[in-house]
Amino acid sequence: MVITNNSLVQNTTHKVVIPFYAYAALSFLAATVLLFFSGNAFTQHYFHPHTLAITHTMALGWGTMIILGASHQLVPVLIEAKLFSNFLAYTSFVLAAVGIPMLVCSFFHFQMDWIAQTGGILINAAILCFIINIAMSIRKSKSQNVHAVFVITASLWLLTTTIIGLLLLFNFTKSILPEDSLHYLSLHAHIGIVGWFLLLVMGVGSRLIPMFLISKYDNRKELWLIYFLVNGALISFIVLFFSRVDVVLYILPLLAALLALVLFAKYCYKAYRHRIRKQVDEQVKISLLSIAMMLLPVVLLLVLIVLLVFSFADAKLALAYGFSIFFGWMTAIILGMTFKTLPFIIWNKVYHNKAGLGKTPSPKDLFSESVFNKMGIAYLTGFCLFLAGVLLSSVITLQIASVLLLITAVLYNFNVMKMLLHKPLIK
Protein backbone atom coordinates (compact mmCIF):
# COMPACT_ATOMS: atom_id res chain seq x y z
CA MET A 1 0.00 0.00 0.00
CA VAL A 2 1.20 3.52 -0.77
CA ILE A 3 0.17 6.48 1.43
CA THR A 4 0.75 10.05 0.26
CA ASN A 5 0.21 13.49 1.82
CA ASN A 6 -1.74 16.28 0.12
CA SER A 7 0.97 18.90 -0.30
CA LEU A 8 0.39 18.97 -4.06
CA VAL A 9 -2.32 21.12 -5.60
CA GLN A 10 -4.88 19.02 -7.43
CA ASN A 11 -4.54 19.60 -11.18
CA THR A 12 -7.51 20.96 -13.11
CA THR A 13 -9.11 18.12 -15.02
CA HIS A 14 -8.04 17.77 -18.64
CA LYS A 15 -11.74 17.83 -19.59
CA VAL A 16 -11.77 21.56 -18.81
CA VAL A 17 -8.55 22.45 -20.58
CA ILE A 18 -8.55 20.34 -23.76
CA PRO A 19 -11.62 21.95 -25.46
CA PHE A 20 -9.91 25.35 -25.29
CA TYR A 21 -6.74 23.98 -26.93
CA ALA A 22 -8.69 22.19 -29.66
CA TYR A 23 -10.80 25.28 -30.38
CA ALA A 24 -7.70 27.49 -30.52
CA ALA A 25 -5.96 25.13 -32.96
CA LEU A 26 -8.97 25.14 -35.30
CA SER A 27 -9.24 28.94 -35.00
CA PHE A 28 -5.60 29.31 -36.05
CA LEU A 29 -6.36 27.13 -39.08
CA ALA A 30 -9.47 29.19 -39.86
CA ALA A 31 -7.50 32.46 -39.56
CA THR A 32 -4.84 31.26 -42.00
CA VAL A 33 -7.52 30.05 -44.45
CA LEU A 34 -9.13 33.52 -44.25
CA LEU A 35 -5.68 35.07 -44.71
CA PHE A 36 -5.12 32.94 -47.81
CA PHE A 37 -8.36 34.14 -49.39
CA SER A 38 -7.98 37.77 -48.25
CA GLY A 39 -4.46 38.69 -49.40
CA ASN A 40 -5.82 41.82 -51.11
CA ALA A 41 -7.19 43.18 -47.83
CA PHE A 42 -3.62 43.60 -46.62
CA THR A 43 -2.82 46.08 -49.35
CA GLN A 44 -5.67 48.34 -48.18
CA HIS A 45 -6.68 50.23 -45.02
CA TYR A 46 -6.65 48.19 -41.78
CA PHE A 47 -10.35 48.95 -41.18
CA HIS A 48 -11.30 46.33 -43.77
CA PRO A 49 -13.99 43.68 -43.04
CA HIS A 50 -11.65 40.77 -43.81
CA THR A 51 -8.81 42.26 -41.74
CA LEU A 52 -11.21 42.74 -38.81
CA ALA A 53 -12.46 39.15 -39.17
CA ILE A 54 -8.91 37.72 -39.27
CA THR A 55 -7.75 39.91 -36.35
CA HIS A 56 -10.65 38.79 -34.15
CA THR A 57 -10.18 35.13 -35.11
CA MET A 58 -6.54 35.46 -34.05
CA ALA A 59 -7.13 37.58 -30.94
CA LEU A 60 -10.17 35.71 -29.60
CA GLY A 61 -10.30 32.27 -31.19
CA TRP A 62 -6.57 31.63 -31.18
CA GLY A 63 -4.83 33.77 -28.55
CA THR A 64 -7.56 34.24 -25.97
CA MET A 65 -9.00 30.72 -26.12
CA ILE A 66 -5.64 29.02 -25.64
CA ILE A 67 -4.70 31.43 -22.84
CA LEU A 68 -8.05 30.82 -21.11
CA GLY A 69 -7.50 27.06 -21.39
CA ALA A 70 -3.91 27.21 -20.15
CA SER A 71 -4.90 29.61 -17.35
CA HIS A 72 -7.45 27.14 -15.98
CA GLN A 73 -4.54 24.70 -15.66
CA LEU A 74 -1.78 27.10 -14.60
CA VAL A 75 -3.49 29.51 -12.22
CA PRO A 76 -4.29 26.82 -9.60
CA VAL A 77 -0.62 25.81 -9.76
CA LEU A 78 0.56 29.42 -9.42
CA ILE A 79 -1.70 30.20 -6.47
CA GLU A 80 -1.49 26.71 -4.91
CA ALA A 81 -5.25 26.27 -4.78
CA LYS A 82 -7.88 24.28 -6.63
CA LEU A 83 -9.81 25.87 -9.48
CA PHE A 84 -12.99 27.29 -7.92
CA SER A 85 -15.48 25.85 -10.41
CA ASN A 86 -15.25 23.48 -13.38
CA PHE A 87 -18.82 24.45 -14.29
CA LEU A 88 -17.82 28.11 -14.74
CA ALA A 89 -14.88 26.97 -16.90
CA TYR A 90 -17.18 24.88 -19.16
CA THR A 91 -19.69 27.74 -19.32
CA SER A 92 -16.93 30.16 -20.24
CA PHE A 93 -15.84 27.82 -23.07
CA VAL A 94 -19.34 27.29 -24.48
CA LEU A 95 -20.23 31.01 -24.41
CA ALA A 96 -16.98 32.04 -26.12
CA ALA A 97 -17.08 29.12 -28.58
CA VAL A 98 -20.54 30.23 -29.78
CA GLY A 99 -19.89 33.98 -29.58
CA ILE A 100 -16.60 34.15 -31.49
CA PRO A 101 -17.83 32.74 -34.87
CA MET A 102 -20.93 34.95 -34.67
CA LEU A 103 -18.71 38.01 -34.29
CA VAL A 104 -16.12 36.94 -36.88
CA CYS A 105 -18.73 36.11 -39.55
CA SER A 106 -20.40 39.47 -38.96
CA PHE A 107 -17.07 41.26 -39.41
CA PHE A 108 -16.29 39.28 -42.56
CA HIS A 109 -19.57 40.35 -44.19
CA PHE A 110 -19.55 43.64 -42.30
CA GLN A 111 -23.09 43.19 -41.03
CA MET A 112 -23.10 44.73 -37.56
CA ASP A 113 -26.61 43.50 -36.77
CA TRP A 114 -28.02 41.44 -33.89
CA ILE A 115 -25.77 38.45 -34.73
CA ALA A 116 -22.62 40.49 -34.11
CA GLN A 117 -24.14 42.04 -30.98
CA THR A 118 -25.24 38.67 -29.59
CA GLY A 119 -21.76 37.31 -30.33
CA GLY A 120 -20.23 40.23 -28.44
CA ILE A 121 -22.56 39.71 -25.46
CA LEU A 122 -21.72 35.99 -25.32
CA ILE A 123 -17.98 36.73 -25.40
CA ASN A 124 -18.36 39.25 -22.55
CA ALA A 125 -20.33 36.70 -20.53
CA ALA A 126 -17.57 34.11 -21.16
CA ILE A 127 -14.89 36.50 -19.91
CA LEU A 128 -17.00 37.36 -16.86
CA CYS A 129 -17.32 33.65 -15.99
CA PHE A 130 -13.55 33.27 -16.36
CA ILE A 131 -12.80 36.26 -14.11
CA ILE A 132 -15.23 35.13 -11.39
CA ASN A 133 -13.65 31.66 -11.49
CA ILE A 134 -10.08 32.98 -11.25
CA ALA A 135 -10.92 35.62 -8.61
CA MET A 136 -12.73 33.07 -6.42
CA SER A 137 -9.83 30.61 -6.82
CA ILE A 138 -7.37 33.32 -5.73
CA ARG A 139 -9.66 34.29 -2.82
CA LYS A 140 -9.54 30.71 -1.52
CA SER A 141 -5.78 30.47 -1.98
CA LYS A 142 -3.32 30.62 0.90
CA SER A 143 -0.53 31.88 -1.32
CA GLN A 144 -0.87 34.92 -3.55
CA ASN A 145 2.12 35.84 -5.66
CA VAL A 146 3.22 38.25 -8.33
CA HIS A 147 2.35 35.84 -11.16
CA ALA A 148 -1.24 35.52 -9.94
CA VAL A 149 -1.51 39.33 -9.71
CA PHE A 150 -0.37 39.56 -13.35
CA VAL A 151 -3.06 37.05 -14.36
CA ILE A 152 -5.97 38.67 -12.52
CA THR A 153 -4.99 42.18 -13.68
CA ALA A 154 -4.65 40.95 -17.27
CA SER A 155 -8.09 39.32 -17.00
CA LEU A 156 -9.62 42.62 -15.85
CA TRP A 157 -8.01 44.37 -18.83
CA LEU A 158 -9.48 41.64 -21.06
CA LEU A 159 -12.95 42.38 -19.71
CA THR A 160 -12.35 46.10 -20.29
CA THR A 161 -11.34 45.29 -23.89
CA THR A 162 -14.40 43.17 -24.59
CA ILE A 163 -16.77 45.71 -22.98
CA ILE A 164 -15.32 48.47 -25.18
CA GLY A 165 -15.59 46.08 -28.14
CA LEU A 166 -19.26 45.52 -27.36
CA LEU A 167 -19.90 49.27 -27.12
CA LEU A 168 -18.19 49.73 -30.49
CA LEU A 169 -20.44 47.03 -32.00
CA PHE A 170 -23.60 48.80 -30.78
CA ASN A 171 -22.12 52.11 -31.90
CA PHE A 172 -22.17 50.86 -35.51
CA THR A 173 -25.99 50.79 -35.50
CA LYS A 174 -26.92 53.31 -32.79
CA SER A 175 -24.74 56.32 -32.01
CA ILE A 176 -24.12 55.63 -28.34
CA LEU A 177 -20.59 57.07 -28.29
CA PRO A 178 -19.53 60.67 -29.09
CA GLU A 179 -17.38 59.52 -32.04
CA ASP A 180 -17.62 56.73 -34.64
CA SER A 181 -16.29 53.25 -33.81
CA LEU A 182 -13.12 53.67 -35.89
CA HIS A 183 -12.04 56.50 -33.56
CA TYR A 184 -11.93 54.11 -30.57
CA LEU A 185 -10.30 51.23 -32.41
CA SER A 186 -6.75 51.97 -31.19
CA LEU A 187 -8.03 52.23 -27.59
CA HIS A 188 -9.84 48.87 -27.86
CA ALA A 189 -6.86 47.21 -29.57
CA HIS A 190 -4.14 48.48 -27.22
CA ILE A 191 -5.99 47.64 -24.02
CA GLY A 192 -6.34 44.11 -25.41
CA ILE A 193 -2.78 43.80 -26.72
CA VAL A 194 -0.94 45.40 -23.79
CA GLY A 195 -3.33 44.82 -20.89
CA TRP A 196 -4.37 41.29 -21.76
CA PHE A 197 -1.81 39.57 -23.99
CA LEU A 198 1.40 41.32 -22.95
CA LEU A 199 0.70 41.39 -19.21
CA LEU A 200 -0.45 37.78 -19.18
CA VAL A 201 2.46 36.48 -21.28
CA MET A 202 4.87 38.29 -18.96
CA GLY A 203 3.20 37.03 -15.78
CA VAL A 204 2.93 33.41 -16.85
CA GLY A 205 6.14 33.40 -18.94
CA SER A 206 8.21 34.63 -15.99
CA ARG A 207 7.08 31.48 -14.14
CA LEU A 208 7.14 28.96 -17.00
CA ILE A 209 10.35 29.89 -18.81
CA PRO A 210 12.61 29.41 -15.74
CA MET A 211 10.65 26.24 -14.93
CA PHE A 212 11.21 24.71 -18.37
CA LEU A 213 14.86 25.76 -18.42
CA ILE A 214 15.28 24.34 -14.88
CA SER A 215 16.66 27.69 -13.83
CA LYS A 216 16.68 28.92 -10.26
CA TYR A 217 16.64 32.56 -11.35
CA ASP A 218 13.91 34.56 -9.62
CA ASN A 219 13.65 38.31 -9.13
CA ARG A 220 10.31 39.42 -7.66
CA LYS A 221 11.32 43.11 -7.47
CA GLU A 222 12.03 43.17 -11.19
CA LEU A 223 8.69 41.50 -11.94
CA TRP A 224 6.82 44.07 -9.83
CA LEU A 225 8.66 46.86 -11.70
CA ILE A 226 7.63 45.31 -15.03
CA TYR A 227 4.04 45.04 -13.73
CA PHE A 228 3.85 48.74 -12.79
CA LEU A 229 5.56 49.84 -16.02
CA VAL A 230 3.09 47.94 -18.24
CA ASN A 231 0.03 49.10 -16.28
CA GLY A 232 1.42 52.63 -16.02
CA ALA A 233 2.01 52.69 -19.78
CA LEU A 234 -1.54 51.52 -20.48
CA ILE A 235 -3.25 53.87 -18.02
CA SER A 236 -1.26 56.87 -19.28
CA PHE A 237 -2.16 55.88 -22.88
CA ILE A 238 -5.87 55.84 -21.95
CA VAL A 239 -5.56 59.25 -20.23
CA LEU A 240 -3.75 60.70 -23.26
CA PHE A 241 -6.35 59.20 -25.61
CA PHE A 242 -9.24 60.95 -23.87
CA SER A 243 -7.25 64.17 -23.33
CA ARG A 244 -6.79 64.51 -27.11
CA VAL A 245 -3.23 65.73 -26.61
CA ASP A 246 -0.52 66.07 -29.23
CA VAL A 247 0.38 62.68 -30.74
CA VAL A 248 4.04 63.13 -29.79
CA LEU A 249 3.11 62.55 -26.11
CA TYR A 250 2.21 58.95 -26.97
CA ILE A 251 5.97 58.36 -26.94
CA LEU A 252 5.81 58.37 -23.11
CA PRO A 253 3.63 55.25 -22.64
CA LEU A 254 5.49 53.63 -25.51
CA LEU A 255 8.83 54.18 -23.76
CA ALA A 256 7.42 52.78 -20.49
CA ALA A 257 6.20 49.67 -22.37
CA LEU A 258 9.57 49.40 -24.13
CA LEU A 259 11.39 49.55 -20.80
CA ALA A 260 9.11 46.81 -19.44
CA LEU A 261 9.85 44.68 -22.51
CA VAL A 262 13.61 45.17 -22.14
CA LEU A 263 13.40 44.24 -18.45
CA PHE A 264 11.33 41.16 -19.27
CA ALA A 265 13.80 40.13 -22.00
CA LYS A 266 16.61 40.61 -19.44
CA TYR A 267 14.69 38.49 -16.92
CA CYS A 268 14.33 35.66 -19.47
CA TYR A 269 17.98 35.99 -20.51
CA LYS A 270 19.12 35.69 -16.89
CA ALA A 271 16.89 32.64 -16.43
CA TYR A 272 18.53 31.20 -19.56
CA ARG A 273 22.04 31.97 -18.25
CA HIS A 274 21.28 30.36 -14.86
CA ARG A 275 19.73 27.24 -16.36
CA ILE A 276 20.85 23.88 -15.04
CA ARG A 277 20.02 21.92 -18.16
CA LYS A 278 22.28 22.98 -21.03
CA GLN A 279 20.11 21.45 -23.76
CA VAL A 280 17.29 23.79 -24.74
CA ASP A 281 14.55 22.14 -26.77
CA GLU A 282 13.01 23.67 -29.89
CA GLN A 283 9.74 24.50 -28.09
CA VAL A 284 11.52 26.69 -25.54
CA LYS A 285 13.74 28.19 -28.28
CA ILE A 286 10.70 29.38 -30.28
CA SER A 287 9.17 30.79 -27.05
CA LEU A 288 12.40 32.68 -26.31
CA LEU A 289 12.47 33.92 -29.91
CA SER A 290 8.95 35.28 -29.44
CA ILE A 291 10.25 37.53 -26.66
CA ALA A 292 12.77 39.05 -29.07
CA MET A 293 9.91 39.38 -31.60
CA MET A 294 8.04 41.59 -29.09
CA LEU A 295 10.46 44.40 -29.94
CA LEU A 296 9.38 44.49 -33.61
CA PRO A 297 5.88 45.99 -33.04
CA VAL A 298 7.39 48.50 -30.60
CA VAL A 299 9.82 49.70 -33.30
CA LEU A 300 7.00 49.84 -35.87
CA LEU A 301 4.82 51.80 -33.45
CA LEU A 302 7.66 54.23 -32.76
CA VAL A 303 8.03 54.87 -36.50
CA LEU A 304 4.23 55.25 -36.81
CA ILE A 305 4.15 57.89 -34.06
CA VAL A 306 7.09 59.78 -35.58
CA LEU A 307 5.30 59.77 -38.96
CA LEU A 308 2.06 60.94 -37.32
CA VAL A 309 3.96 63.84 -35.69
CA PHE A 310 4.71 64.96 -39.24
CA SER A 311 1.03 64.40 -40.16
CA PHE A 312 1.83 61.37 -42.30
CA ALA A 313 -0.41 58.41 -41.56
CA ASP A 314 0.99 55.22 -43.07
CA ALA A 315 -1.73 52.54 -43.39
CA LYS A 316 0.80 49.88 -44.49
CA LEU A 317 2.86 50.44 -41.37
CA ALA A 318 -0.27 50.22 -39.20
CA LEU A 319 -1.15 46.87 -40.84
CA ALA A 320 2.41 45.59 -40.39
CA TYR A 321 2.25 46.66 -36.73
CA GLY A 322 -0.95 44.66 -36.10
CA PHE A 323 0.33 41.67 -38.07
CA SER A 324 3.62 41.62 -36.13
CA ILE A 325 1.61 41.31 -32.91
CA PHE A 326 -1.05 38.73 -33.77
CA PHE A 327 0.92 36.60 -36.22
CA GLY A 328 4.27 37.59 -34.66
CA TRP A 329 5.17 37.28 -30.99
CA MET A 330 1.73 36.15 -29.87
CA THR A 331 1.63 33.24 -32.34
CA ALA A 332 5.31 32.36 -31.77
CA ILE A 333 4.88 32.01 -28.03
CA ILE A 334 1.71 29.93 -28.45
CA LEU A 335 3.39 27.66 -31.03
CA GLY A 336 6.21 27.04 -28.57
CA MET A 337 4.28 26.83 -25.31
CA THR A 338 1.53 24.55 -26.68
CA PHE A 339 4.11 21.80 -27.02
CA LYS A 340 5.44 22.44 -23.50
CA THR A 341 2.02 22.32 -21.82
CA LEU A 342 -0.38 20.13 -23.84
CA PRO A 343 1.91 17.03 -23.88
CA PHE A 344 1.97 17.09 -20.06
CA ILE A 345 -1.81 17.50 -19.83
CA ILE A 346 -2.33 14.55 -22.20
CA TRP A 347 0.41 12.49 -20.53
CA ASN A 348 -1.20 13.01 -17.13
CA LYS A 349 -4.59 12.07 -18.60
CA VAL A 350 -3.39 8.89 -20.32
CA TYR A 351 -0.58 7.62 -18.09
CA HIS A 352 -1.41 8.97 -14.63
CA ASN A 353 -2.93 5.65 -13.47
CA LYS A 354 -0.40 3.50 -15.31
CA ALA A 355 2.61 4.26 -13.12
CA GLY A 356 4.88 1.24 -12.83
CA LEU A 357 2.85 -0.89 -15.27
CA GLY A 358 5.54 -0.67 -17.95
CA LYS A 359 7.71 1.78 -19.79
CA THR A 360 5.69 4.88 -20.64
CA PRO A 361 6.59 7.32 -23.42
CA SER A 362 7.84 10.73 -22.31
CA PRO A 363 5.48 13.71 -22.85
CA LYS A 364 7.53 14.93 -25.81
CA ASP A 365 7.07 11.56 -27.53
CA LEU A 366 3.34 12.33 -27.84
CA PHE A 367 3.89 14.67 -30.80
CA SER A 368 6.15 14.58 -33.83
CA GLU A 369 9.34 16.60 -33.29
CA SER A 370 10.07 16.58 -37.03
CA VAL A 371 6.61 18.01 -37.85
CA PHE A 372 7.19 20.62 -35.14
CA ASN A 373 10.52 21.64 -36.71
CA LYS A 374 8.96 21.88 -40.20
CA MET A 375 6.15 23.98 -38.67
CA GLY A 376 8.75 26.32 -37.14
CA ILE A 377 10.50 26.84 -40.49
CA ALA A 378 7.20 27.38 -42.38
CA TYR A 379 6.07 29.84 -39.71
CA LEU A 380 9.21 31.98 -39.58
CA THR A 381 9.52 32.12 -43.39
CA GLY A 382 5.80 32.85 -43.81
CA PHE A 383 5.83 35.55 -41.13
CA CYS A 384 8.85 37.41 -42.60
CA LEU A 385 7.48 37.16 -46.16
CA PHE A 386 4.01 38.36 -45.15
CA LEU A 387 5.47 41.34 -43.32
CA ALA A 388 7.53 42.19 -46.41
CA GLY A 389 4.41 41.75 -48.56
CA VAL A 390 2.43 44.20 -46.41
CA LEU A 391 5.21 46.81 -46.43
CA LEU A 392 5.79 46.43 -50.19
CA SER A 393 2.05 46.02 -51.00
CA SER A 394 3.04 42.97 -53.04
CA VAL A 395 0.06 40.67 -53.59
CA ILE A 396 2.19 37.77 -54.88
CA THR A 397 4.44 37.91 -51.79
CA LEU A 398 1.36 38.00 -49.57
CA GLN A 399 -0.08 34.95 -51.35
CA ILE A 400 3.14 32.92 -51.05
CA ALA A 401 3.44 33.91 -47.38
CA SER A 402 -0.19 33.06 -46.63
CA VAL A 403 0.37 29.55 -48.09
CA LEU A 404 3.33 29.11 -45.72
CA LEU A 405 1.25 30.31 -42.76
CA LEU A 406 -1.55 27.95 -43.80
CA ILE A 407 1.00 25.09 -43.86
CA THR A 408 2.11 26.20 -40.35
CA ALA A 409 -1.47 25.94 -39.10
CA VAL A 410 -2.01 22.52 -40.76
CA LEU A 411 1.20 21.15 -39.18
CA TYR A 412 0.27 22.66 -35.81
CA ASN A 413 -3.19 21.07 -35.98
CA PHE A 414 -1.66 17.74 -37.03
CA ASN A 415 0.50 17.66 -33.90
CA VAL A 416 -2.27 18.91 -31.59
CA MET A 417 -4.72 16.29 -32.93
CA LYS A 418 -2.02 13.59 -32.68
CA MET A 419 -1.74 14.42 -28.97
CA LEU A 420 -5.48 14.72 -28.36
CA LEU A 421 -6.12 11.32 -30.00
CA HIS A 422 -3.18 9.60 -28.29
CA LYS A 423 -4.02 6.10 -27.05
CA PRO A 424 -2.02 4.51 -24.19
CA LEU A 425 0.91 2.39 -25.37
CA ILE A 426 0.56 0.18 -22.29
CA LYS A 427 -2.68 -1.38 -21.05
Place this chain on the structure above:
Amino acid sequence: MNEVITNNQEKCDQALAALHHVIDPEIGLNIVDLGLLYQIDFDEGNKMIFISMTLTTQFCPMGDSIRSNAGTAMQHAFPEYTIDIDLVFDPPWSQERISEQGKHFLNRE
Protein backbone atom coordinates in the same frame (compact mmCIF):
# COMPACT_ATOMS: atom_id res chain seq x y z
CA MET B 1 25.89 16.84 -2.29
CA ASN B 2 23.20 14.21 -2.83
CA GLU B 3 22.80 12.41 0.52
CA VAL B 4 19.71 10.55 1.64
CA ILE B 5 19.18 10.32 5.40
CA THR B 6 18.24 6.81 6.54
CA ASN B 7 18.12 4.53 9.57
CA ASN B 8 19.00 1.43 7.49
CA GLN B 9 21.74 1.96 4.91
CA GLU B 10 21.52 -1.52 3.41
CA LYS B 11 17.79 -1.32 2.70
CA CYS B 12 18.13 2.30 1.66
CA ASP B 13 20.57 1.22 -1.08
CA GLN B 14 17.96 -1.33 -2.29
CA ALA B 15 15.33 1.41 -2.27
CA LEU B 16 17.58 3.80 -4.22
CA ALA B 17 18.24 1.07 -6.80
CA ALA B 18 14.46 0.72 -7.25
CA LEU B 19 13.88 4.47 -7.36
CA HIS B 20 16.64 4.82 -9.95
CA HIS B 21 14.03 3.69 -12.51
CA VAL B 22 11.69 6.57 -11.70
CA ILE B 23 12.30 9.29 -14.25
CA ASP B 24 11.23 12.94 -14.16
CA PRO B 25 9.43 12.94 -17.55
CA GLU B 26 10.30 16.57 -18.34
CA ILE B 27 14.00 16.40 -17.48
CA GLY B 28 14.58 12.79 -18.47
CA LEU B 29 16.73 12.14 -15.37
CA ASN B 30 15.94 9.71 -12.57
CA ILE B 31 14.81 11.11 -9.21
CA VAL B 32 17.82 9.67 -7.34
CA ASP B 33 20.42 11.49 -9.45
CA LEU B 34 18.19 14.55 -9.50
CA GLY B 35 18.45 14.62 -5.70
CA LEU B 36 14.70 14.64 -5.03
CA LEU B 37 14.95 12.17 -2.13
CA TYR B 38 15.61 13.58 1.35
CA GLN B 39 14.98 10.70 3.73
CA ILE B 40 14.08 6.98 3.62
CA ASP B 41 13.37 5.38 7.01
CA PHE B 42 12.33 1.80 7.75
CA ASP B 43 10.02 0.72 10.58
CA GLU B 44 10.55 -3.04 10.71
CA GLY B 45 8.04 -3.58 13.52
CA ASN B 46 5.11 -2.09 11.60
CA LYS B 47 6.52 -2.96 8.16
CA MET B 48 6.43 0.69 7.08
CA ILE B 49 8.77 2.72 4.86
CA PHE B 50 8.70 6.51 5.25
CA ILE B 51 9.97 8.48 2.28
CA SER B 52 10.48 12.22 2.39
CA MET B 53 11.03 13.68 -1.06
CA THR B 54 10.67 16.92 -3.01
CA LEU B 55 10.22 18.19 -6.58
CA THR B 56 12.39 20.59 -8.61
CA THR B 57 9.58 23.11 -8.26
CA GLN B 58 6.36 23.15 -6.27
CA PHE B 59 4.65 24.12 -9.53
CA CYS B 60 5.72 20.87 -11.22
CA PRO B 61 2.69 19.65 -13.25
CA MET B 62 4.14 16.13 -13.20
CA GLY B 63 4.52 16.06 -9.41
CA ASP B 64 1.64 13.69 -8.82
CA SER B 65 2.88 11.26 -11.47
CA ILE B 66 6.46 11.30 -10.14
CA ARG B 67 5.18 10.56 -6.64
CA SER B 68 2.90 7.75 -7.92
CA ASN B 69 5.78 6.22 -9.89
CA ALA B 70 8.03 6.35 -6.82
CA GLY B 71 5.32 4.61 -4.77
CA THR B 72 4.84 1.88 -7.40
CA ALA B 73 8.61 1.30 -7.73
CA MET B 74 8.96 0.96 -3.95
CA GLN B 75 5.94 -1.33 -3.67
CA HIS B 76 7.51 -3.65 -6.27
CA ALA B 77 10.84 -3.65 -4.41
CA PHE B 78 9.31 -4.04 -0.92
CA PRO B 79 5.94 -5.80 -1.43
CA GLU B 80 5.50 -6.64 2.26
CA TYR B 81 5.82 -2.99 3.38
CA THR B 82 3.42 -0.06 3.44
CA ILE B 83 5.01 2.93 1.71
CA ASP B 84 4.34 6.41 3.11
CA ILE B 85 5.53 9.18 0.78
CA ASP B 86 5.68 12.73 2.12
CA LEU B 87 6.27 15.53 -0.40
CA VAL B 88 8.09 18.42 1.26
CA PHE B 89 9.27 21.78 -0.07
CA ASP B 90 11.23 22.92 2.96
CA PRO B 91 14.13 22.86 2.39
CA PRO B 92 13.52 23.60 -1.29
CA TRP B 93 15.32 21.54 -3.89
CA SER B 94 18.50 23.11 -5.23
CA GLN B 95 20.84 22.16 -8.05
CA GLU B 96 23.54 21.29 -5.50
CA ARG B 97 21.55 18.11 -4.82
CA ILE B 98 22.13 16.75 -8.35
CA SER B 99 24.64 13.88 -8.38
CA GLU B 100 27.81 13.96 -10.51
CA GLN B 101 26.18 11.54 -13.00
CA GLY B 102 23.13 13.79 -13.06
CA LYS B 103 25.22 16.90 -13.71
CA HIS B 104 27.03 15.08 -16.50
CA PHE B 105 23.64 14.15 -18.03
CA LEU B 106 22.27 17.71 -17.80
CA ASN B 107 25.44 19.37 -19.08
CA ARG B 108 25.16 17.64 -22.44
CA GLU B 109 24.86 20.38 -25.07
